[in-house]
Every structure is written in structure tokens, then in C-alpha cells.
Amino acid sequence: MTSTDVTKEAEDSGPGGYAAARLRLLTEGTRSGPPRRTALAELTDGWLAGLFDAGAAGLKGVALVAVGGYGRGELSPRSDLDLLLLHDGGDPRAVAALADRLWYPVWDLGLALDHSVRTPAEARRTAGEDLKVQLGLLDARHLAGDLELAARLRAAVLADWREQAPERLPELRELCAERAARQGELQFLLEPDLKEARGGLRDATALRAVAASWLADAPREGLADARRRLLDVRDALHLATGRATDRLALQEQDQVAAELGLLDADTLLRQVYEAARVIAYASDVTWREVGRVLRSRAVRPRLRTLARERGDFLRRAVTGDGRALSGGKPAAERSPLAEGVVEQDGEVVLARAARPERDPVLALRAAAAAAQAGLPLSPHAVRRLAATARPLPAPWPAEAREQLVTLLGSGRPTVEVWEALEAEGLITRLLPDWERVRCRPQRNAVHVWTVDRHLIETAVRAAAFTRRVSRPDLLLVAALLHDIGKGWPGDHSVAGEIIARDVAARIGFDHADVAVVATLVRHHLLLVETATRRDLDDPDTVRSVAEAVGSQGTLELLHALTEADALATGPAAWSSWRALLVADLVARVSAMLSGDAPADPEDAAPTAEQERLAIEAFRTGGPVLALRAQAEPAAGETAGEPEPLGVELLIAVPEQPGVLPAVAGVLAVHRLTVRTAELRSLPLPDGVDGSVLLLDWRVAAEYGSLPQAARLRADLVRALDGTLDIAARLAERDAAYPRRRGVVAPPPRVTVASAASRLATVIEVRAQDAPGLLFRIGRALEGAGVRVRSAHVSTLGANAVDAFYVTGAEGAPLPGKEAASVARSLEETLRA
Numbered sequence: 001m002t003s004t005d006v007t008k009e010a011e012d013s014g015p016g017g018y019a020a021a022r023l024r025l026l027t028e029g030t031r032s033g034p035p036r037r038t039a040l041a042e043l044t045d046g047w048l049a050g051l052f053d054a055g056a057a058g059l060k061g062v063a064l065v066a067v068g069g070y071g072r073g074e075l076s077p078r079s080d081l082d083l084l085l086l087h088d089g090g091d092p093r094a095v096a097a098l099a100d101r102l103w104y105p106v107w108d109l110g111l112a113l114d115h116s117v118r119t120p121a122e123a124r125r126t127a128g129e130d131l132k133v134q135l136g137l138l139d140a141r142h143l144a145g146d147l148e149l150a151a152r153l154r155a156a157v158l159a160d161w162r163e164q165a166p167e168r169l170p171e172l173r174e175l176c177a178e179r180a181a182r183q184g185e186l187q188f189l190l191e192p193d194l195k196e197a198r199g200g201l202r203d204a205t206a207l208r209a210v211a212a213s214w215l216a217d218a219p220r221e222g223l224a225d226a227r228r229r230l231l232d233v234r235d236a237l238h239l240a241t242g243r244a245t246d247r248l249a250l251q252e253q254d255q256v257a258a259e260l261g262l263l264d265a266d267t268l269l270r271q272v273y274e275a276a277r278v279i280a281y282a283s284d285v286t287w288r289e290v291g292r293v294l295r296s297r298a299v300r301p302r303l304r305t306l307a308r309e310r311g312d313f314l315r316r317a318v319t320g321d322g323r324a325l326s327g328g329k330p331a332a333e334r335s336p337l338a339e340g341v342v343e344q345d346g347e348v349v350l351a352r353a354a355r356p357e358r359d360p361v362l363a364l365r366a367a368a369a370a371a372q373a374g375l376p377l378s379p380h381a382v383r384r385l386a387a388t389a390r391p392l393p394a395p396w397p398a399e400a401r402e403q404l405v406t407l408l409g410s411g412r413p414t415v416e417v418w419e420a421l422e423a424e425g426l427i428t429r430l431l432p433d434w435e436r437v438r439c440r441p442q443r444n445a446v447h448v449w450t451v452d453r454h455l456i457e458t459a460v461r462a463a464a465f466t467r468r469v470s471r472p473d474l475l476l477v478a479a480l481l482h483d484i485g486k487g488w489p490g491d492h493s494v495a496g497e498i499i500a501r502d503v504a505a506r507i508g509f510d511h512a513d514v515a516v517v518a519t520l521v522r523h524h525l526l527l528v529e530t531a532t533r534r535d536l537d538d539p540d541t542v543r544s545v546a547e548a549v550g551s552q553g554t555l556e557l558l559h560a561l562t563e564a565d566a567l568a569t570g571p572a573a574w575s576s577w578r579a580l581l582v583a584d585l586v587a588r589v590s591a592m593l594s595g596d597a598p599a600d601p602e603d604a605a606p607t608a609e610q611e612r613l614a615i616e617a618f619r620t621g622g623p624v625l626a627l628r629a630q631a632e633p634a635a636g637e638t639a640g641e642p643e644p645l646g647v648e649l650l651i652a653v654p655e656q657p658g659v660l661p662a663v664a665g666v667l668a669v670h671r672l673t674v675r676t677a678e679l680r681s682l683p684l685p686d687g688v689d690g691s692v693l694l695l696d697w698r699v700a701a702e703y704g705s706l707p708q709a710a711r712l713r714a715d716l717v718r719a720l721d722g723t724l725d726i727a728a729r730l731a732e733r734d735a736a737y738p739r740r741r742g743v744v745a746p747p748p749r750v751t752v753a754s755a756a757s758r759l760a761t762v763i764e765v766r767a768q769d770a771p772g773l774l775f776r777i778g779r780a781l782e783g784a785g786v787r788v789r790s791a792h793v794s795t796l797g798a799n800a801v802d803a804f805y806v807t808g809a810e811g812a813p814l815p816g817k818e819a820a821s822v823a824r825s826l827e828e829t830l831r832a
Helices: 003-013 018-027 034-055 092-108 120-129 131-137 147-183 201-213 223-241 250-259 265-316 362-373 379-388 398-408 413-423 426-430 432-436 451-463 472-481 492-506 511-522 526-533 539-549 552-569 576-593 608-620 659-669 709-721 726-736 773-783 816-831
Strands: 062-066 081-087 113-118 141-145 334-338 341-344 347-350 624-629 647-654 672-683 691-701 749-753 761-768 787-796 799-807
Touching: 018 034, 034 062, 034 081, 034 092, 034 141, 034 223, 062 092, 062 147, 081 092, 081 120, 081 147, 092 113, 113 120, 120 131, 120 147, 131 147, 131 201, 141 147, 147 201, 147 265, 201 223, 201 265, 223 250, 223 265, 250 265, 265 413, 334 362, 341 362, 347 362, 347 379, 362 379, 362 398, 362 413, 362 426, 379 413, 379 426, 398 413, 398 451, 398 472, 413 426, 413 451, 426 432, 432 492, 451 472, 451 552, 472 492, 472 511, 472 552, 472 799, 492 511, 511 552, 526 539, 526 552, 526 576, 539 552, 539 576, 552 576, 608 624, 608 647, 608 672, 608 691, 624 709, 647 659, 647 709, 659 672, 659 691, 659 709, 659 726, 659 773, 726 773, 749 816, 761 773, 761 816, 773 787, 773 799, 773 816
Parallel strands: 081 113
Antiparallel strands: 062 081, 062 141, 334 341, 341 347, 624 647, 647 691, 672 691, 672 787, 749 761, 761 799, 787 799
């Protein structure tokens, strides 16, 4: 409301009247926020009570009730007055006359009015038919008249709401979802609707209604502050525009920021986004709890019936010593997901034996397990982790880095899990540089997300491209960090390179990988900008890109990051035309870089221990195993190479068919995760005919401790002689554990790497890591009749990136058509 409007209203109502007092209150610089809203409500209460008393002289059984926002005492400068004139039906004509004496003065002042005249029975009936009316009545507050009449209505409405909650809460949830679909996410919009958008004031009111049902309650941490912040912004918006608007338009943001004493419009938007994020997260958690409670109530009658039948049976049954059988209440089923992490009631929670204060990786392990299973993280678990978990050392242990990569590579479920960690401040504790981009707006019509959400969305998009690159871990981390410099002044790519280098080193990458991540962040716009703005036929254009990228591997990663970044920006940032231009540029740069011949994977000489095991295996005619623990560098030390996970497993076996699937199958049966694996053929010393297959693998137990080497060897012997049916054992175990909904991984991809080796055909497999995957690959290659000369297997997060050097029976590389056929058959097997 402008000062001119308020002055006119003051003159219309006379000196000392309500309008003059209202004007003084709204223009008072010393009072704002909740105190002003409360004072405005009290001022309005007194004025309306005076109108009621003057018009209701001698009239019994009538009350004036405030409902909705006014009932909550939340009057913004241009808020509607939501009023109910409640009566017992005794004198309808007198009630109608009283209504006129109430409503007309309000209209005369130009105030918006939402009014109704009803008996308690009519009010309850209307509430039963119209959910919005019922929600308004939940905040009913007596203003004047018959207090007992108003109190009875409020009690009856609350009782109705709690009785009808199982039917009405799903309706309320649907209304919230429809509104969110129309209005969008408040925490990302450049011109948000403070009331209607998801995470806005309507959602905060819905949370109050859920709490009033007594079925569930919202997380309270920060919720009241978030709601107050949005109300403060709405107050300032009303004063700045003089209109009853809830949309924070771009042209008004600077004025609203000034009204609130904030530095600028970006600071204003960031505060709005932070508040919306708190409310949106509380809504997600609350509605999930409502669903759980309602599902539990739905099955309870059936459970009571089953319990009665079981009780009848148990009363008839006795044990051998005459004691009656009895059954207690079954404990909630807890299914293990990772070390210290279990699934319970559709959520990921901490295991009973978990000790966050002793396990600094637990937060990332729980988050990765939740994202991979497509399940939400329990807010109680996140809160406990935030309160008790120890900080990670610098550099991070290898497991922490692997879990972060797994989380980032989980696709769409990553978003919800990341938001849960954000809600309790865990992200900025893990990655302190995140604070500068958190909730940071992007004043660019092409962008649909805030900076931090864009970074997560880029990781989500990049997860679908992990089959296109040989180092998906570097792709995912670069996706997370590519715009991290937007929190600093200057060119965000230049600033981001410095930050990314520091972050990548802190989370445990070696020097070479740190350099790649830094290059990707520095040049994440290079391909699309060059392809769309430069002449690709000019050799200098291609040469400049080749010099900036430096290698084929980095070029491959940059190509995938470019597309993921564009797709995560918005629909206007990527098109088939841009994709073709970028692909053309990549092909030209790749051709220029192809002068570097790849190193032959079989050139490495065996160690003395490997030679000893090979001779022992040849002498005994059976497999020989050695397990050796691998130590990670101490905190503060810098490792020259990426530290392996778990333990090193060395296996030497006289060369024979089926070694690869046999070893992989035995490890899968024993629940050992293969982190890296190499297989190659070693010729025996001079004078000894034959060769030995040497497998150098890094393995880790899914749960608990590693099995003994003797047991692994015994099962490997059985697998090689055919007496251990690995496929049947794995199928039996899979059948015992039903598949979870989980993350939808991109399909596997199998390709032939042309010209990668002169001695063999290289078949590359990129797929979602899973128990038994390497067994399936090995068995499929054996079935194709090819000989595996060497294998180079690595697991990066949730991604398996494997290269198999294969030949025909005569030891020569496969012809082109045969190699393509083998790759195609293997891909079909993995897709099945």
C-alpha cells in the first residue's frame, strides 16, 4: 500500500481511527517482521471487535471468528481479512444486518475481505466438502461475541479433521503436488511466488495441518525461522508495491532488498531460497511419514485377524515339556545395505552397531547406499550423523572418495539424498567450498537452477554418460565442481580451477588426477564455445583446443562434461545442432592428438613374488593364492599413486580355460567386491614349457571380514574342476533377496577399441558394478570361444570399466567382423 493510499484511508476514517493507526504502524521504521504483524493483527482485532459490539447490541448466540492467515495472527500490509460470522441460527435477519455493519466498513477502507456467515453445522458441512475451508477453520480464532460458540466450533473442526485425516491428508498432498507442478520450485525460481510455489507459505500451512491431525509432524529445526523469513519478504513486497502480491518480480527485488536492509537482490533471493529449501525438505519428510503411517493403518486390520488366528493356534499348541508356544511382536525387518547401514520401513537408517563418532566415512557410505537403492535417508539418521560424526582426514581415505563417486553416479536419486545431507549441514562440512554456491541464484534466463542445484543436476546427467568415458570418477567429480568458482569474483572458470585443484587433492586424488579435474573445470566451456563461435576448418582453432586439453582421455571426459553441463542448464542450452558441432570439433581434436601411441598393456615385468607364485602353481598343478593387506597413507601424507582399497589378492593358475569366470565367481560367492583386477599370462623361466595365468586383484568384503585364503583356494579348485556350480549359487542368493526399486542405471556398453594393441583385440566393457558381473563377462567370453590374454578391470564408484585383451584360438587378434560380433554378443548378455 502506498503512503498516498494510506493517507486517504486515514482521512476517510477520521483522526485517531483505525486507518490512521494502521498507517502509522506500517510506516514506522522501528517495527517490522513478527512484531509488526502481531501489532497489525491486534489493531485489526480491536477495530473489528468494536464494530461487532456496536452492531450486535442485545444479540445472543453470535461470534466473530478470524480464520486462515488472519486467524494465525499473520497480517501482512495487504493481506486479506478472512472472517467468519458464526451464529446459532436463532435470528437470521439480525445476523444479516450485523454482517452488513461489519463488512461495509472493511470494504470502505479498501481492504480485501474473504467472509462467510454460517452456523456451526453449516461450517462443518462446508469444511467436509471443501478442503480449503477446512484448512482455514483449523486456525479459527475468536475475536468478539459468544466465546463458547466459537470454542465449540474450533473443537469440533479439530475433531473432524483428526477423524477424517486418513482420507483428507492424501487429498491435501495431491493439492500440494498440483500446485507445485503449476508454480514450480520456490528455491530455484528467479521470480518466485512466495505463497504458491513449492516450499512457500502454502506448504508451511499444510505442514501445520498435518501436525494438527496428530498422524505425523514436520522436522522442526529451522522451520519456524524459514516461515518467518518468507513472511518478512512478503511484508516488504507489499510495502514496496502497494499491492496484495506474492510474486517477487525481478524489477521489485532491489527495492524489497532495501526495505529489508539487505545488501542486494542476490542476497534477498538467497535468503528466500534457503527458507524454501527448509520448508520443501520438511514437506518431503512429513509426507513420507504420513504415507508410512497410513500404510501401517491400512494393514493393521489384516494383522489383527492374522494375530487372532495365530493366537488360537498357539493356544492349542504346546512344546514337549508342556510349555505353551508364544510369539512376541515381530521386529521391524532390517536389510543390510552397507557396513553400518540398513534399510528399514522404506528408509535408510544406521545399523544398531554403527558408531558415527568412530567411523568418519559412515555419512558418505550411508548416502551412497541410499542413492544406489533409490531410498530416502532417514532424517533421524542424518541428524545423528551431523551431531556425532568425526570430520574426515585430509586427504580423504580411499573409501570416502569411492563413496562420494558412487553417490554422484547414482542418477536421479542423488538429488534427494544430497538434499537430506544439505538439510543438516553435512555437505558444507564435507566440502567447505560448497557454502559459496549454496542457494546462489543465476541471473541468466537459460539457467533453470541455482548454482548448487545445477552442479548436482550436472552430476545426475553425467551419470548417464559414465559408459562413454574411461574415468567416470573424474567425470562425476568434475561435474560436481565445474561451476564451483561462481561464488568468487572474476572468471568463474579460472577461480574454479584453483578451487577444484584443492578439493580434488583433499578428497584423495593423486597429482595426475587432480590435474585432469582442474583442466576439466578450467575448460568446461571450451568445446561448446569454440564449436559455436570459431571456424573449425581453421587448423589454429583445433590446435588451440588440443593444446588446452592435452590428451585423448581428457578430451573424452570434457566431451561428456560439456553435454552434461548443457543438459543440466536448461532446454535452451543444448540442441542437436550444438551436439553435432561439438562432436565435429572433438573428432578433429582427437585426430590431432592421436599421434601418441598407447602403451602396450603387457609390457610390465612381473615382480619376484609373482614369479615365485607362478612357479609354485606350475609345480603343484593347481591354484596358489596370496592375500596381502594394503595400507593407505596416513592423514596429511600425499600418496604418489591412488591407494588401493581392501587387500591385494594374488592368484597364479596353470593356464587353462575358464580361469577368469571361476575366480570371479568364487569371489562373488564369498561376497567380495572386486575393486581392480589384472589378468595376464606369464611365460615360465627358460627350459620350462608352458605358461601360468597371474591374477593381481584388489578386493574388499561387502560386510564383515575377509574369508581365509585356504577356503578361497578350496572353492577355486572346485570351480575349476566343475564341482562348484557358481551360477546356481549366485542365482539362489539373488532369489533370497528381492530386488529393490533402486537407481535405474544406464545400460551397459561394450565396444572394440580399434588400434589399441598390435597383439590382441581389446574389448572394453562399461557397466553398472554388481555382484557376479565379472563372472558373467568371463563366462560370456569363454562361450564366445576367445582366449583372454589379459584383463584390466577397475571399479570407479558404482561403475565397472573393464578392458579385455582377447585373441582367437591361434593367438592372433580377431578379425574386425568377429570382434564386433563378440562385443555385440557380450553386450546382449549383460543387458539380459
